[in-house]
Amino acid sequence: MTKKNIDWSSLGFGYIKTDKRFVSDYKDGKWSEGRLIEDANVVINECAGVLQYAQTVFEGLKAYTTVDGHIVTFRPDLNGERLEMSAARLEIPVYPKEKFVDAVVKTVEANADYVPPYGTGATLYVRPYIFGSSSVIGVKPADEYQFRVFTTPVGPYFKGGAKPITIRVSDYDRAAPHGTGHIKAGLNYAMSLYQIVDAHNKGFDENMYLDAATRTKVEETGGANFIFITKDNTVVTPKSDSILPSITRRSLMYVAEHYLGLKVEHREVKFSELSDFVECGLCGTAAVISPVGKVYDHGKEICFPAGMEKMGPVTQKLYETLTGIQMGKIEAPEGWIKVIK
Ligand code: PLP
Ligand code: COI
DSSP: OOOOOOOGGGOOSOOOOOSOEEEEEEETTEEOOOEEESOOOOOOOTTBHHHHHOOEEEOOEEEEEOTTSOEEEEOHHHHHHHHHHHHHHTTOOOOOHHHHHHHHHHHHHHTGGGSOOTTSSOEEEEEEEEEEOSBOOSSSOOSOEEEEEEEEEEOOSSTTTTSOEEEEEOSSOSOOTTSSTTSOBHHHHHHHHHHHHHHHHTTOSEEEOBOTTTSOBBOOOSSOEEEEEOTTOOEEEEOOTTSOOOHHHHHHHHHHHHTSOOOEEEEOOBGGGGGGOSEEEEEETTTEEEEEEEEEETTEEEEOTTTTTSOOHHHHHHHHHHHHHHTTSSOOOTTOEEEOO
16 A cells, blocks of 8 residues: 555645545436446536436545554444435435445545545545436436445645634525425535635635524534533533534534533524533534634624634543544444444
């Protein structure tokens, strides 16, 4: 194995083409065996379901080099389960989670030279997705689909790495009650593009979305769930049917309770409570845990006491424990780590 000649430590969160990707086709009511291919381009009909009616769902997970040199992924079975749920909601045929994990393993193995070495701060991002590939012009699901997995080495999602970011409350909604906010569908991200460009133009790093019905409760950002820390070190995360059930957030809640002995609460979080919290962070595969220093709300600023210089102490402990588990420095709960090689 010879690692690719990449300056791993200066990677941002971008796309770099790697050698192999996995493809399985759905035709005549069944998924094909699947194979690794070299061509990174997808050729589909101009009237494909994905192009006309956004019929596509995806996942995101990472492969890590552990302290002892293995390549592993983190809880890929949960990504497989979530993709099944997302697909069902958009009338996409389910790609079974066992085959999903197998495809992830094969794709990472085939691109092992792109898995960043331990200690570089970079990881291999894995992007499984399914899309409607056959033509549809009336509004209905496609008959044919592709399931694909590609990989790309990435660094931190936010430029400053672990430096606290500033977010603003969005005036637009991302997800409707009883809509699709709880699944990982491309359409949810299309819904957030105007807001993210506008936020960046105005000097903010991300948007905080409130619940669309009452605009009184905290939901999530465009690409991560929230965690908040109270004065007495309780870890609080928003509960809502219209946010993505983050695997990072579920893992952090377990880590907080069982590794760090902290109290955890998964409940509705009122926007008006924000100023009671002492730390705030975004959590997700891409974001890992990114500290939030400040929330801007139409001329008012909510500044968390942890400040704009570094992560607050509880967020820091959560970060170290979670990444310690992922990198093999801390023993993982049973079934969390899938060793690839
Ligand atoms: N929320 C949204 C909207 C996301 O896109 C993501 C990223 O996957 C998350 C939350 C975090 O989920 P996970 O921790 O499973 O990556
Ligand atoms: C992930 O964390 O995997 C996501 O899909 C979020 C996206 C904003 C990159």
